[in-house]
Amino acid sequence: MKRELQAAAIAVLASLAVGSVLMLVVGVSPVRVWGTMVERTFTDEYNLGQMLFAATSLALCGLAVALALEAGLFNIGAEGQLAAGVLACSTLGAALPAGTPAPIAIPVCLAAAAGAGGLVAGGVGLLKATRGAHEVISSIMLNFVVAGVSLWLGNELLFVGGATTGAPIAPGAELPHLGLGGSSVNAALAITLAAAAAVWWLRDRTTWGEAWRAVGRDPAAARSAGISVERVQVLAMTASGALAGLAAANLVMGYKHAFEDGLGRNTGFLGISAALLGRSHPAGVIIAALLLGFLQAGGLAVAELVPKELTEMLQGVVVLAVAASVPFVARARARAPKEAA
Amino acid sequence: MTRALAIEAEVTKRYGARTVLAGATLAVRRGTVHALVGENGAGKSTLVKVIAGIVRGDGGTLGLGDRVIPAGDWDRVRARAARIGIVQQHGASAGTLSVVENAVLGAEPVRAGLLALDGVAAALRAQGRAIGMDVDPHARVETLSLGAAQRAEIVAALHAGADILILDEPTAVLAPVEVEGMLAMLRDLAARGVTIVIVTHKLDEVRAVADDVTVLREGRTVATFSRRPTAAASGDPLGDRPEGFSAASGPLDPAAIARAMVGAELPQPTLLPEPPATAPAMLELADVTVGTALTRATLRVRRGEVVGVAGVDGNGQRELALAIAGLVPATGAVAIGGAAAAGTSPARRLALGLAHIPEDRHRGGLLLDATIAANLALGRRDVTGRFVVDRAAVAKHAAARIVELDIRPADPAAVVRGLSGGNQQKVVVGRELSRPRLRAVVACQPTRGVDLGAVARIHDRLRAVAVAGAGVLVISADLDELLALCHRIVVLLRGAIAGEVGGDALRAPGARAALGALMTGATAA
Amino acid sequence: MSVRRLLILLVAINAALFAGGWLFVPAPAPKAGAGVRVGIVFDVGGKNDKSFNEQAYNGLRLAERELGVVGTFIEPTEGVPRETALRALAARTGDDKLDLVVGVGWVFSSDLERLAQLFPDVNFAGVDYAPSSGAGTLPNLVGLRFREHEGSFLVGAAAGLATHTKVVGFVGGMQIPLIKKFEVGYRAGVAHVCPDCRVLAAYAGSDPRAFSNPPLGQQLAGAMYDDDADIIYHASGKTGDGVFAAARRRGQRAIGVDSDQFAIAPCCVMTSMVKRVDLAIVDLVREVIAKKFRGGMRELGLAEQRVGFVADEHNRLLLPPAVVNKVRALSDEIIAGKIQVPWQ
């Protein structure tokens, strides 16, 4: 634990320093910017809520990437799986009769979101398992396919009133907001925490998780021990896609209540950062998602002080700093006893 | 002045908290073959790696010729300059490179900016032929069997022309004829003034080839032996020992060496009684064919029977094991415990009562970065439970296997990568042979690169499962192992079963010769 | 280096940077001017997109200069909920309180509706606003919609009159209803003056990057020129730069969009369909100053002189006076309602 704290401290301090240098370059006082960022994010209920809202989607996509990573699969297509989830969740939600009660509408829409994401990713897994198609290539290509299909369907069927927004979903399918100054954070946050717990349980406590990790570490050994590598790949990708698709619950059911083209764009890619930052552990992914969410929400809070490019850069700086500080601490601590001797 | 000692080393090496070498000493006379023996984990490989500059020592000194260097300052570049060649146990060849590309690495002949490899390739081919080890210089290493890859490395090391040649377990993957050829070649090299250090477990090889023997145990030198017991009196350099060199010494007596290695007498293996001819077949193969590597293999292993598969490495043994385990596409019939298994998944075959010990624990045997407990429970739903992992059961299972096979460290949470080869192999064996309702066992090279103590343990387990009612098929390049275990031995040659030696013929003095002839295709039995 | 030493070093560096900033960077002077305060949130293209975001930014600058208002803006990054940005401006209180918050781009539509309800005492406006189905008009929300199809009709007519090959082209950015409107108007204009002319149309993609892909624009336009088109109209943001490059390479003509794009390729830009977002924003600011701000949709077109085509001394050589006159006549007919320009 001490090791993680030290690494985190180094990463935060290094990112702070780089950010401060950049702020001085654009001629703003770092104290002022950081101060404003923290103050506006944590003292304003609304901004805090928006940070949690952003973190919700990021965490789900991060969990998706992390889960696939456990099975040795780099799911770079969370973006497309999320888009598929948005499409399915919002169309089905809009097709439900307006009077559908929440206990029916919410599970149906959640299932649609997860199912669509899972279907897209499952296809990637199937291609990998049966044809040996590399999951990075097929999933990144499916991102384009899903985006194209989504926009085409939008243009042909879904957009109403000359906008790029579809018809609203049934009121019963809307997830309740959590208040926080009228911010967008909604019950999907609870779903996300439950999903993180489920992922943790699945990977650490079940034979599925063991099999997935075995395949991730050494497919040959797993196969020889009687684990069906192909099945694991399909299942892990499907589960991963389902998690990414669930992010649609946050965006559609909890926020927009309608199909909108490009909803959640880029979240899937940032989800990769969240998974890597969180070192593939569910708890780590949640923390990483909160950090990235803070940078997003906080970045907006100081938008008038510094250019948006600066906060964009900071995301990369933080990821880089964490990536470098973790092995640094590990090595320094491994060396330490010898130096003492 | 040229000193008579080529190597005089005293080395300490720690990995983290674990001390691998605690001031182990080694003194090698120039122009001799020096055997370095000891159980797995005794530090043999580490010691020669320090000498070859591949691993940096933490303390101690290396005396090489008339130089004395702190062990911490030695590295591979300097060792290379000092003409120290090494063939490592698991090979150091890059798999995607060809044999000749690996051979020239570091000293590439270049003409007009491009590599000029034809000359080296021809030289390798000639060198190989000269010592009875055919190599294909242009073959990619990853397409070769372990044995062929090892042969290629030995040939390459000889080609590089070392003054001191270190061979770490060179014979582990060689066929008996090749072993003979190589040992003869080592003697020949020594006669020409090359100093040779050979790390091995096999005492008959030691007796056949070594001038001197150093025995390591737990990172310390515990004994030295010499073919010339009077050498000390005649000013033998072994008498000129470094400080703290307090080992026993004596002539080359295999029993004494073995005692020094394990610190106790080895139990004599007992041969199992042959099962009755009426015993039901537990493993049956009919016309099993795998591409061109294995053709129409037909084989029957009865309950309680141990059948050996001998052959020069690369004659279809690997494919035979994989075909039985369902890990390669194969045609023909396979029955496990009387149930047809052809075309079924590996999982189904394991469920029918098969256990499979894969050829290479590093390629498909173990999750190297997982713990001992996790590896012992890998794929074992009978231990873990169907969905939710029963962690108490996993811990109990691990503890039982650790005791049963004396796995060290006896810590279920230890990561397998940090274990010695023998203990890694014990983990594989422990997992496979503890399966419930075992009917058939395929053990592929079950003791390759494993020390004497571990060999005994593993053989005991194989016998035990046979007694308990399984049919055991042992595939091994080590004829001694097969002779010690098996009721019958079949020989694979170029993917086909070339013959079989069993019953009294196997215990007859000519058995070894008969098998050797089958393996090389000299006769058909 | 030990962990402790690195931590100390980093703390020291940060302290130095903070102190440096504290000591040497002057605190920004509070913006003077007792006038009205206006905030703008741009679309992902940002305020320098050479398209309607930039037009909106110019409008803000114009209002600052001419009307003495105090302007502020946010450029949200991709992926950030844009609502947060709007909300950040709308929620300001006290001396910072804004009188008008503008969202530039159709993407803000539903966010604006929600915020207008949440902050009834702030005025909101959306450029290219499209009301969500079922949403009524709000007293403090103005939706600005431009009848781009009317302007597109005029440049279409100009193209139909000026083409030699009877083939003209259209390159759109992202394939969305808003851009489709440009194409439909353009086609109608071409057909009106030249019934046997062919119109080739292509879109650059299915996400916002389609508005910033000049190489693709050049490829699409090149293919059209190869297919005998001699005039291409684009509605594709920066992607249009590629259209102009293709035109320059082949010595053919092109038509710009949103602002007068003549300067980008003086050889080839025959005219531009202009959409005066800047003036529209200044109009709104005027209304706020005069306290005459009323919610509702504003349809701005030829009649309001907020869309149109460019015919001035720069492009005289490319756009013959005869064509200009005919197009002006058509413009009058549209204003008079004699021509109904379709838009979908």
Place this chain on the structure above:
Amino acid sequence: MSRDRIFGLGAAVAVVALTFALEPKLARGVLSLAFVQATLVTAVPYVLAALGGAITERAGVIDLALEAKLLFGAFAAAAVAYATDSAYLGVAGGALAGMAIAALQLGCALRLGADQVIVGVALNLLALGGTRFLLQALFGEGANSPPCPGFGDAILANPIVWIAVLASIGVPIAVARTRWGLRLRAAGDRPDALVAVGVARRPRPRFAAGSPAARSPARAARSCRCRSTASSPTCRRAAATSCSR
């Protein structure tokens, strides 16, 4: 494998044939010289980036940061060309920028031991904001640099097209047939093999992998200029956003 290839090829041919049958105009377009030229120009950045990626791949370094190198390279090419009024210096600037990113990448991944994948992703994030930040800081505009000299429209007179052609012939030869290529492949496959033969002095395999790899991302960096100069007449479109993901 070969059956799969035949199947894949057949499927591709079938799709193309069907497309042409449905849209005869397309076939005409494909057979035109202009199409060939357009294809060539479009392919250049992919060719250079892919070659760079292939080299690092063989050296055992997963280069996810190609995107970052392209972005920073494009920026540097435009900025240098603008400042010096020389397209050739712009090319050099682009390559240097790519190498600088590679150095940063190696510093983090090899010296500090950070995960290659994470470093790559982080650098891409950094490049996305960083190039815009620099554009903003230098030119006061977040999307485009001012117009700068380029190589013109004639494909055959464009040195970058030629570099791409030469590189696509030369890189495979260099990897397969030179000392550098041999050591590169050895490093990617079995870093300790390099230690064992004494090429790498320190028994720390990652360094061995690093040394040839350090040079190769620079090659990837070359691709930066393609976007800026080959595919458009001026560097104006060395826009930070010019790369697709």
